[in-house]
Amino acid sequence: MLRLDGVTVSFGGVRALDAVDLEVADHETVCVLGPSGSGKSTLLRVVAGLQQPDAGRVWLAGWDRTHVPPHKRGVGLMFQDHQLFPQRDVEGNVAFGLRMRHAARAESAERVTELLEMVGLPSAHRRAVATLSGGEQQRVALARALAPQPDLLMLDEPLGQLDRVLRERLVVELRALFDRLGSTVLAVTHDQGEAFVLADRVVVMNEGRIAQAGTPLEVWQKPASEFVARFLGFDNIVEATVHGDSADTPWGKIPVPEGTQAGPCKLLVRPTGLRTTSVEDGLPCTVEARTFRGGDAAAVTLLLQPRHGPRLEASCALREAPEAGTSIGVAFDEKEVVRIST
Amino acid sequence: MVVPVVFFGVLFAYPVTAIVGRGLRTPGQWHLGRAGQVLTDPDVLDVLWFTVWQAAASTVCTLAIALPGAYVFARFDFPGKQLLRAVVTVPFVLPTVVVGSAFLALLGRGGALDEWFGVRLDTSVWAILLAHVFINYAVVVRTVGGLWSQLDPRQEEAARVLGAGRLAAWARVTLPALAPSIAAAGLIVFLFTFTSFGVIQVLGGPRFATLEVEVYRQTAALLDLPTAAVLTLLQFAAVTVLLAAHARTVRKRRASLSMVPAAQTARRPQSGGQWALLAGVLGVVALLILVPLGILVERSLDSPHGYGLQHFRALGSADSSGTFTVAPAAAIGNSLAYAAVATLIALFVGGLAAAALTVRGAGRVTERLVRGFDSMLMLPLGTSAVTVGFGFLIALDEPPLDLRATWIIVPLAQSLVGIPFVVRTMLPVLRAVDVRLREAAAVLGASPFRAWREVDLPLVRRAVLVAAGFAFAVSLGEFGATVFIARPDAPTLPVAVARFLGRAGEVNYGQAMAMSTILMLVCTCTLLALERIRTDSSGEF
Structure with a gap:
């Protein structure tokens, strides 16, 4: 459906996008994930035609659309802060795209009703957009973007401004909706949880380049670089040298999964890959802090200062968690140790 | 931007320079010594x-x-x-x-x-x-x-x-x-x-x-x-x-x-x-x-015979003293018509100017230019209206621009003071329209013109009405320039007031006050209508 070839955009010497190649297949949902300033929003603006690339091409459904103005591209874009038209009511907003396509009035009214029902706002037709809550505006913006049945739907931080509970519910609803409609979706977000739930495929961006692309599971299991790993929230990363089934690290020798490529590299140890032991049996550490995270597993994050080597983050269940200030030992679980290519 | 610049060049800069030149120049020679003497x-x-x-x-x-x-x-x-x-x-x-x-x-x-x-x-x-x-x-x-x-x-x-x-x-x-x-x-x-x-x-x-x-x-x-x-x-x-x-x-x-x-x-x-x-x-x-x-x-x-509407009634008849050749009440009609035309001109020229000013300068030079243009639009507010009026008289009286005998000269002069108001009212609103609203419209399939019509226009409509009201009220009250160029048989309200005031006698004075009252009422009604339209009171002055 969508293909970008070497798209480059610079703003005053800064590369917002640097030779980006990206493909989105029909009925696929792709999430672009990255910190702010990584070029995600620029990417959407290029696809929508709101930003001309300095170099590269944009293909939509097999056609080169690089120089087609936005109103002729047939893509939908849901803006970060919704950008609902303040002077129109809900129906006027949702019907806007249909009117631009000269849809018959009756047909358009029917479609608006159908969409408002779908996004869970039946009979909101006449409400002024200023009276809507953030979550409702969000739904109207989605209905407005969906109304003209765009070939490609793009979402810019779709759930950015909503509170956590609403966000977690809506992201599941969105996923179900896109599955049902068979939409092709390109979304950008800085929230990995959102991306992992929503996407068939995740693209991690950093400083205008694609750092990694793959299914959520692949990206989570095998981060392609230290940047990706840290962005996903993993901080136990050290220089290491792999020999066979173990590796030399500042923490001492730790086991690695079978078949790990030998040689110098970086190693990631997931917080769940650390078990607490007696001081004698493992790497001796002092517990610097413990943070209760809540959640289904009642997890606790421990910040450990090993006798040698950088600090470690470990995750354990509440009832096993040692108090801050105590001395413990930790052992490494080889299944949760990952070699990072560079 | 071209239209407003030409408009100002011909109707403002040219008359003002003409009258200054008339004062300081005999054919072929400037008399700048005169300046030192006067100063x-x-x-x-x-x-x-x-x-x-x-x-x-x-x-x-x-x-x-x-x-x-x-x-x-x-x-x-x-x-x-x-x-x-x-x-x-x-x-x-x-x-x-x-x-x-x-x-x-x-x-x-x-x-x-x-x-x-x-x-x-x-x-x-x-x-x-x-x-x-x-x-x-x-x-x-x-x-x-x-x-x-x-x-x-x-x-x-x-x-x-x-x-x-x-x-x-x-x-x-x-x-x-x-x-x-x-x-x-x-x-x-x-x-x-x-x-x-x-x-x-x-x-x-x-x-x-x-x-x-x-x-x-x-x-x-x-x-x-x-x-x-x-x-x-x-x-x-x-x-x-x-x-x-x-x-x-x-x-x-x-x-x-x-x-x-x-x-x-x-x-x-x-x-x-x-x-x-x-x-x-x-x-x-x-x-x-x-x-x-x-x-x-x-x-x-007030009248010698107690309170009553005599003065207002007197306005309806051509008077005997020869102050006017038509009934003073006709001045009301003149004023309204002139002010309406002046408002249209001011809206057109001022609207174009405001639109031009909204375009953000691409470079330093453009930005400077835009700023200068912005200030230029304010000049008529501060320039001697008397000079402008007199300048109109002596500068616009020969072909190709012989406007002196036509009625349009009055609204043209009046629109000069209306334009700054139009620009000042519309500019903040135009500047405040979020670019991304237009982008949202574009992505939904609206061409640039359609996006302007569907997004900008409804947001600006209010401001246009407010601007029109101000331009109307200001044109209605313009005096300094109009007094020079209004034809004797078609005075405006302020001109009529001044003529009444300039003549001695209770009756004239009373009629001047009656005229002023009417003018005040018209202005008040216009402004009241504006207050209804205006929801945000952020005019820029």
């Missing part, structure tokens, strides 16, 4: 000194009296606020001649104060200052109050929480945010009072004259064009400096402030102190604004 004349220096100090004094008085008003209008909600805001603005759009006559009726010989207390102020500077405050009260209330009402009160609350007292919070947080707009309002008031004409003409007597009055005297009474030309240039230079200063302060105001819709910040007064402040401001408004307007109405109804 060292002690009489002229006196005029210049008076012009400056009365403007400064008027500005200080206006700010002192109107700032509490700005606060009250910005932060309090009370019944009749809209009506009051319209009423307060009436003096600003009233022709200065009418203002002068209202104050004459109040403070002058045989005026209300004279009758009741034996006090006369008409030949003192106090009358002039009061009249100036009367006219410019609205400038401060609207400019400063408009911004004040949108300042987020939470900023001040944040300062309070951080340990600042009520006064300290105001002085450290609110005042700095308001300072540029107070400065801008002060400069505008200074500009208006610096070029004051009608008020001084009526109230100043022989003792007081501003540059503008002196220009008029030299031009119309003494026919000393060279002196008038030098004085015009002097005023022009001063005005240019003032406008440059104004542009600077306005630009500073763009610095980002935390803004919220005005409706969220206004509430009912709560403490006794707040009620007292509200009462105080209402009292000032009543004394300063309602009383002079009321006196005007009272005098229009």
